[in-house]
Amino acid sequence: MRYISTRGDQNERSFSEILLEGLAPDGGLYMPQHYPRVNSLLMMRWRTLPYHELAYEILSMFIDDIPAANLKQIVDRTYTQAVFGSEAIVPLRKLEEGLFVESLSNGPTLAFKDMAMQLLGNLFEYELARRGEELNILGATSGDTGSAAEYAMRGKKGVRVFMLSPHGRMSPFQQAQMFSLQDPNIHNITIDGVFDDCQDIVKAVSNDLAFKRRHRIGTVNSINWARLLAQVVYYFAGYFQATRSNTERVSFAVPSGNFGNVCAGHVARMMGLPIEQLVVATNENDVLDEFFRTGTYRVRSGTETFETSSPSMDISKASNFERYVFDLVHRDSARLADLFGPTLARDGGFTITPQEFERIALTGFCSGKSTHADRVATIRRCWEQYHDMIDTHTADGLKVALEQRKPGVPMIVLETALPAKFAATIEEALGRQPTRPAALEGIEALPKRFTQMPADVERVKSYITQHTA
Numbered sequence: 465m466r467y468i469s470t471r472g473d474q475n476e477r478s479f480s481e482i483l484l485e486g487l488a489p490d491g492g493l494y495m496p497q498h499y500p501r502v503n504s505l506l507m508m509r510w511r512t513l514p515y516h517e518l519a520y521e522i523l524s525m526f527i528d529d530i531p532a533a534n535l536k537q538i539v540d541r542t543y544t545q546a547v548f549g550s551e552a553i554v555p556l557r558k559l560e561e562g563l564f565v566e567s568l569s570n571g572p573t574l575a576f577k578d579m580a581m582q583l584l585g586n587l588f589e590y591e592l593a594r595r596g597e598e599l600n601i602l603g604a605t606s607g608d609t610g611s612a613a614e615y616a617m618r619g620k621k622g623v624r625v626f627m628l629s630p631h632g633r634m635s636p637f638q639q640a641q642m643f644s645l646q647d648p649n650i651h652n653i654t655i656d657g658v659f660d661d662c663q664d665i666v667k668a669v670s671n672d673l674a675f676k677r678r679h680r681i682g683t684v685n686s687i688n689w690a691r692l693l694a695q696v697v698y699y700f701a702g703y704f705q706a707t708r709s710n711t712e713r714v715s716f717a718v719p720s721g722n723f724g725n726v727c728a729g730h731v732a733r734m735m736g737l738p739i740e741q742l743v744v745a746t747n748e749n750d751v752l753d754e755f756f757r758t759g760t761y762r763v764r765s766g767t768e769t770f771e772t773s774s775p776s777m778d779i780s781k782a783s784n785f786e787r788y789v790f791d792l793v794h795r796d797s798a799r800l801a802d803l804f805g806p807t808l809a810r811d812g813g814f815t816i817t818p819q820e821f822e823r824i825a826l827t828g829f830c831s832g833k834s835t836h837a838d839r840v841a842t843i844r845r846c847w848e849q850y851h852d853m854i855d856t857h858t859a860d861g862l863k864v865a866l867e868q869r870k871p872g873v874p875m876i877v878l879e880t881a882l883p884a885k886f887a888a889t890i891e892e893a894l895g896r897q898p899t900r901p902a903a904l905e906g907i908e909a910l911p912k913r914f915t916q917m918p919a920d921v922e923r924v925k926s927y928i929t930q931h932t933a
């Protein structure tokens with residue numbers, strides 16, 4: 465399998481060449497040159513496989529430059545009961561006939577990002593050892609992404625993580641999760657300021673190309689192809705659990721922000737998984753819902769981006785969305801490069817043609833949005849009706865799933881986080897505290913390891929210099 469850029473760069477690359485990369489050199493995103501197709505024989509065999517074997521089968525269709533035995537070993541080590549809490553890895557919970565929740569959030573940080581990030585940690589360690597290189601991951605976090613990255617990279621050879629967070633502004637639970645890590649390759653730096661100050665420092669450091677090269681600075685952001693690929697697996701695993709035969713169709717509802725999760729569903733559908741609908745659920749930050757309703761993609765400004773009670777979906781633009789539009793315009797990279805390049809820069813967005821808009825239905829996509837009041841009502845309803853406690857993001861997904869569901873087609877809502885992470889809204893909805901997995905009881909009392917500093921680029925650089933020698 466070779467990989468190409470959405471914007472027309474002529475170089476074809478192998479998986480290992482793009483594994484550690486973010487954007488392609490022309491500013492586009494990497495895509496597989498074609499989608500491998502599954503047939504009914506293959507699907508019949510896959511139906512019986514444990515998760516780690518299914519993952520190996522799917523990944524090896526997209527990765528042909530890691531020896532099979534090594535890839536198998538990486539995948540086997542990643543998807544274990546010890547890390548994900550059950551043999552099924554992503555068990556399905558039945559709410560009622562034809563309505564399911566797929567549990568994707570039983571990894572170390574209680575959010576679905578672990579599904580991909582845990583694999584990425586093992587792939588990075590393998591590839592860096594093969595190259596004889598080191599990588600220093602620099603990032604800014606207000607909570608979720610940072611902890612998933614740290615739990616994926618802790619103890620990994622050849623990798624260090626430098627994670628900036630706003631001092632004293634994360635929840636006590638999030639602080640405990642990140643700062644209790646004692647691994648010497650994990651560096652938590654708290655900045656006197658807000659999240660944007662942290663992000664600005666990361667940008668300033670990354671813009672110093674000489675520094676970046678000298679210290680081998682990289683990132684693990686959501687446009688990384690390997691992250692997206694890892695997520696394709698649980699669409700198949702959810703499908704096999706919800707159906708008895710490979711002729712049945714199912715729909716998925718996906719709480720969405722940067723469009724990585726639902727884009728993996730699109731890839732699964734393009735491979736031939738019988739998906740009826742891919743339901744994109746947004747919160748008040750509805751840039752994606754607006755697109756699927758109107759055909760207009762309009763990036764939001766900072767003042768139009770709201771802080772909500774499903775914070776991991778608070779986005780102003782959706783960084784993986786370009787991948788889907790690439791397929792929607794039939795992989796016309798000149799047109800794609802114009803839409804996401806000059807047109808977006810000039811107009812702050814773009815509108816697709818009526819013909820392209822009609823094509824959306826053929827790709828299975830539809831959408832809806834959910835507000836704080838909807839979340840609270842949905843969490844309450846789910847608890848009262850099904851005695852199932854869901855988090856605020858999953859509630860956005862369930863709310864829109866119920867609106868879009870078609871009779872006779874099972875609907876699977878992807879659970880993107882556990883309620884334990886969003887105690888305040890659970891308390892508001894249910895008048896009680898969420899339950900917390902036993903392993904995380906009392907983590908707030910563990911010793912914390914972090915370095916506090918002012919919002920000063922030079923101070924951060926000198927910290928990195930001292931710790932990468």
Ligand SMILES: *Cc1c(COP(=O)(O)O)cnc(C)c1O
Nearest residue numbers: 720721722723724725776880881
């Ligand atoms: C990251 C995240 C999302 C959004 O996923 P995308 O892949 O960015 O669309 C939704 N819910 C939770 C809990 C998340 O952490």
